[in-house]
Amino acid sequence: MVHVPNPRPTGDFRVSYAADRTIFRTRNETMAVMVGLALVALAPLFFGGYVLSQLILIGIYGIAALGLNVLTGMTGQISLGHGAFFGFGAFASAWIASRGIPVLIAIPLAGVMTMAVGMIFGIPAARLKGLYLAIATLASQYILEDFFARADWFTGGTYGSLAETASLFGFQFNSDARYLYLVLFWVIVTFIGVANLSRTRDGRALVAVRDHYLSAEIMGINLTKYRILSFGISSFFAGIGGALYGHYLGFVSAEGFTILLSIEFLAMIIIGGLGSVSGSLLGAAFILLLPQAMEVFANALATVVPAIAQGTAYIKQMSVGAAIILFLVLEPEGLVHRWRMMRASWKLYPFSH
Amino acid sequence: MNTSLLVQLLVNGAIVGMLYGIVAMCFVLIYKSTQVVNFAQGEFVVLGAWVCLSLVVSMGLPFWLAFLFSLVFMMLFGILVQVVLLRPLVGEPVISVIMATIGLSIFMRSTMNWIFGNNAVRFPQVFDTATVQIAGLNVETAYIMSLVLSLFVMGLFFWFFQYSRWGLAMRATAWNQQIAQSLGISVGRVFAMAWAISAVVSGIAGVVIGLVSAVSNSLAIIGIKVFPAVIVGGLDSIVGAIIGGLTIGILENLAEFVDGQYLHVGNMYSVAPFYVLLIILMIKPYGLFGTPDIERV
Amino acid sequence: QEDSVLVGHLADYTGATSFVGKQYGPGVSDAFKQINADGGIDGTMVELDTVDYAYKVPEAIALFKRWVGNGMVALQGWGTADTEALISFVAREEIPTISGSYSAHLTDPQGKNPNTRAPAPFNFFYGPSYSDSCRALVQWASEDAKEKGVENPTFVHTGDNHPYPNAPKEACASYAEELGFTVAPPVVVPLAPGDFKAQCLTIKDSGAQYVYMGNLGGSVVSLIKSCNTVGVEATYMGNPWAGDYQTVEAAETQNLIFPSSTPFYGADVPGMELVKKIVENGEGQVGDRPTHHYLRGVCSAYYMKEAMEWAKANGGINGKNIRDGMYQKSDWVPEGLEGVCSPSTWTEDDHRGLLKVTINSGSFKDGEAVIEKIAEIDVPRRDEWLGQ
Amino acid sequence: MGGFCLADQENTLLRVDGVSLQFGGVKALSDVSFDVKKGELFSLIGPNGAGKTSMLNCISGRYRPTEGKIEWRGDNLLKHSINDRAKLGIGRTFQNLALFGHMSVLDNILVGRHHRLKNNFLTGMAYWVGGARREELAERRFVETIIDFLEIQHVRNEPAGTLSYGLRKRVELARAVAIDPELILLDEPMAGMNLEEKEDMARFIIALREEFAMTIMMIEHDMGVVVDLSDRVAVLDFGRVIAAGQPEEVLADEHVKKAYLGEEDEVLDALADEQEREIA
Amino acid sequence: MTAEAKVSDNAPSKANDTLLSLNNVEVVFNDVILVLRGMSLDARRGQITALLGANGAGKSTTLKAIAGLLKTEDGEITRGTVSYNDSDITYTAPDKKVRDGIFLVMEGRGIVQDMTIRDNLRLGAFTRRDADIESEIEEVYRFFPRLQERKGLAGYLSGGEQQMLAIGRAMMAKPKLIMMDEPSMGLSPLLVKEVFGIIRRLNEELGISILLVEQNANMALKVADYGYIMENGKIVLDGTGAELSENEDVKEFYLGGGERRSFRNVKSFRRRKRWL
Ligand SMILES: Nc1ncnc2c1ncn2[C@@H]1O[C@H](COP(=O)(O)OP(=O)(O)OP(=O)(O)O)[C@@H](O)[C@H]1O
Ligand SMILES: Nc1ncnc2c1ncn2[C@@H]1O[C@H](COP(=O)(O)OP(=O)(O)OP(=O)(O)O)[C@@H](O)[C@H]1O
Ligand SMILES: CC(C)C[C@H](N)C(=O)O
């Protein structure tokens, strides 16, 4: 038997089953995450609105992308409607808050509402597979978009609706620095939630459905239930993300939640790494920062080749497309995979080839 | 009930649906041979239109010549895309390839914006009579051209997949690239052919659409609009694509009729096909003509 | 004494609204280039940071935050999506914003009208709101109908279910009714171009003589072409972004009626000198034939410039002072742009800067667009129309 | 040939009665009857395409017989959904491997415990509160005994998809065992194995009966294995039972020889020799 | 037997007899997992060469490496050479290899499930323009009458039927070298015999060289001219079929000793002797 190196670092011996099922595999990893969290938590001390707003948006999109990762990465169901669920969450939270319910409660409630809607739109998943399902979710995208434009009572129709500022005992989350903590809280809760999910019964069931639904069913897994549940869980996260987004902007308008957003969410998880919890955040960061980085790149290019100054806007867009393509060609399994491979070869060095 | 309006709408639906059918066929072609859903399909369509238009307008070529040249161009473009983008991705998960087509669509869209601008530009008059009357409805001649072409292309595709050696090879590649390779099929060549053919047919569709509604980059939306058509017909069925296209075309118009005459809720035209899509899929999970997956353990 | 101030500029050159974004945006940036060349704001240079945000809200927000971090004093905004998303931000950060989004609800800074949902105290735009230009169009249409002897004419609104086309929907319909029109149910036409024969058949069936088009660019072109094919005989009326010589040419339309709030490039008015200079010294993105959207961009820039001058003289160039600068003059025309920018007045409780609407007709004749001014309408400043 | 051994009802765990299965024109099974008694090892053999796997599929629920009855402990099995059958106590392995390729071996096996676990997505996400942690760890302990038993400790954490064929078969067995079934259906457990590995597998199968008290129904083409391990054998050909009974007597059947075994066969010859010796 | 015995006296001496040769090949998956560690073997023209080894030894990987099919699994040859007909084909494209006459019948059959049986057979002849497809399909049907009876998609065939189809497809390709990965897996005893008969006939009548990976060592060594035993990614023993059949270790672990042991009495402590 050829030894397949364990993706887990060597020299790490566990003495209990509990230790074998931890989220983070090594103390170093735990440390790294802690330090990362601490850095983000301290960010308001060092950075201005720009960096903070980027962190906030990465967190928000990361939560929603994480939801999509549960659906697509874990359960293997591609969704082209995630952007609409994200939007639904934003509207739902704004609507709930406008009924006098505190925003901090409205956010999870919006998540639950979105979950319910997601499960309704997930019903076709009981019968549909693969791309047929993907296109059915495209239908949910358009149906929801239409609903947003139409349901005046709920969304304010095409004008959109105002989302109140979150507050807790009079403490207003009305600056980026403050809002960052609210988002950070949800990031931690959701990411730990999904990490836990993937090491427990229902999470395994979802992955089993993805990998081999026929045998999963024979192992006692109710396919219909888990396929729809997976839509539910994923929409829950989309709803939370959307709610946070709505209250961050203070205003929710239907036009932000188009198919393009859905596609961006897909891009996030594919680039971050399908099925990878931390990849969702990385992917969100990548997709969010890429156009900005390309902006800088295009401008720099224009100073060297002045002839293209006219085209910087296009060059920027083109390079976003090109970056996605290059990324996939060079690292089709996602950022997280790259990271793991790097780590694996460090550990194996000098024994790797 | 306003029968003559209904009839006109139905005729319109059938004719526009035929065009959806052609674009849908391009999807099916790519899907059948590579299992990839091409999100840049709409951009392919628009590219074909732009190329033909600029050959006519800036080079002053006669339309038919320009049309031919643009099809040749599209073929080369399809191959180029394959070589640059898809060949390196051979063997990668399908979802990565799909994502790459999304990247491609972003890239193409901005490049075309740059080169061709983002205005709507009309074709100079091509046909002597711009419209013909069918059942009381004025229909652009270009559509008639597309109708003839699409029937022809459909027949060709059907034969191709059913009987030709390369058609078989494409289906095998879609099933499993490793298996296809083991049979001596050059997966790269299959991809190149599929993309070239699909690009050419998209080009045809693009020129027709351009003749009818002026060329502009936002026409690329058709790439997403035909998804329901593809699915209703069944992802892997050429005939299904045409029927799906017709179904969606007629549905849109029917929805417009019901909405315009009775409901007045607005937007039914764009949304109704999606409701119907869901209903059809709930009854027939593989569309009307799609082949069910093999479920064997 | 600072020697430069930062003004953010959101432009859409590649996104959904780039068809007109590529005209308006360069108008703003070329104008500021000229302003700086002419000595800036009494010696203070304006550092205009133009970024193509491709009509993407998150990018607009990110840019906004970055600019605020860098000490931005004012914002040149663009579309509905970003303007709406930024309303509360600009209010909180006190960044006066002039945008290309003419939604009427931006005109009620204090929320005086009980129907206003969200007051927008720091938002401005140059020109009549979508609602007011539509009102002007129906007013023109009612006279036109009278002239043609049409009794009880029918009006129909077309446009996508989207804030921008929808903005004037109700306002305009109720005014049309007031003027004696029969108002047919609105017809939804997608913003993306396509084949709209189905919608056109509905329009034809409704018997409408006056079709208001809430969309812009390719969609308007497609609508006109499709409707001509099915034989709709109606007068098409566009919103402030829907009509220009490019659209007329692409659609080969006869008689497209559209509003404008500046003359067209090359018109014989004193201010055109400056505009020509701006175009010449500009980046050349619009070629030698800018549309009136470009001119509106120029006006937006110059109003902001003069408000900044007032601010500089009255406590320094900061957001709040610039906002107050906007309130200082009535029937205000920026210096050097006489005849280009129409006299406008903004006040603390009414941001309807301009209520005079020029109505034009565009026709495609002999391979060229011919545009004529056919009327000038003064929309009444009714209280109940504030913010509506 | 119809049913056989309708004897003592008590001991009958599974009873297949007149089952037919049709796919379009293909009649995969026609009027198949047999029963499986508690604690025995029942083998189903027959030429390729005879309908053996289809029979297992009917029992595990993948296919629904077009005709006939299947009873589980005297109760109608066909009314239970596929996923319920695991709960009833029916587990199986697959002829063409059907592991969860991207999951670790450990998780694959834990999936077998699915129906025994109580935690759900909510308690699972909360993990530390609500008992999910306790439960998971307890299950983990149980699963480790299966891992030890099947000697796959060294690949515990590997993704199942990268294992070699033989190991994957073993993991699949482990997963079926984790269901803790009363009846375990094995579809060609020894295919693709060399002698040594077959011997290992035989060992496991015997242990399943003796230590885990499972009833086993097995499809296998290796006659050595079939003869040595089974209590009873049924032979299918073209969807019909053509012979049934004790292994030796079934294999001696002319019809079976012709349809399935071929005229001369080393293993069989060896078997025959052995038998003769025993008889002698 | 020890590793020195590797160089067998009976190894054919004519070097130009070698059709395919692997020289110290290393294969790595996912950039890190080393599976073949210096694999060398020769397959001689006109002969049947058997490759035996435990599960996971790397037999299938060897065949895929020869056929050039590792890329889809994220594997690659990192060292060593594969030569065929005296030219280096280590990195030749897989389809070129098929055209040159190397055909692999993959483990798990690798049939195209959503095609009909007939189309699958036609695909077998994909690289051959000269083929008289119809009559050759008839030929295959003669070997496997069961295939003719089955209509519909190949995916619905039973396991054994799929195996027949896979072999039939290889026949359609008429290659110079067929590599078979466990062709007898899942076949009924009757068919196993038939398949080995076919292998022999392909070899003798059509002169096709065969590289055979088998778990059924008994049969494999009976038909093979020469055999290799691999463990852990490299060859540990080789010799002619007869030699190997006589080797004590091979007998013990692959052939089941002199007499058939009953599966009932396997002792659990008996562990395989390792050559490494
Ligand atoms: N879902 C299905 N659709 C159509 N035909 C099927 C289906 N499942 C099985 N069959 C057919 O039924 C017959 C019996 O198949 P089955 O898989 O049960 O055979 P088997 O006895 O297990 O053979 P093997 O030993 O080769 O695995 C075969 O001819 C097969 O083609
Ligand atoms: N795609 C892959 N990724 C990672 N490891 C792999 C991959 N394919 C094979 N391996 C590993 O390589 C080793 C050899 O596998 P291979 O399939 O070649 O064995 P084999 O000798 O054919 O075994 P069997 O008799 O079970 O078929 C195994 O340990 C397996 O885990
Ligand atoms: C051209 C745009 C400024 C039009 C409109 N304000 C929109 O955002 O859609």
Ligand SMILES: [Mg+2]
């Ligand atoms: Mg079987």
Ligand SMILES: [Mg+2]
């Ligand atoms: Mg193998």
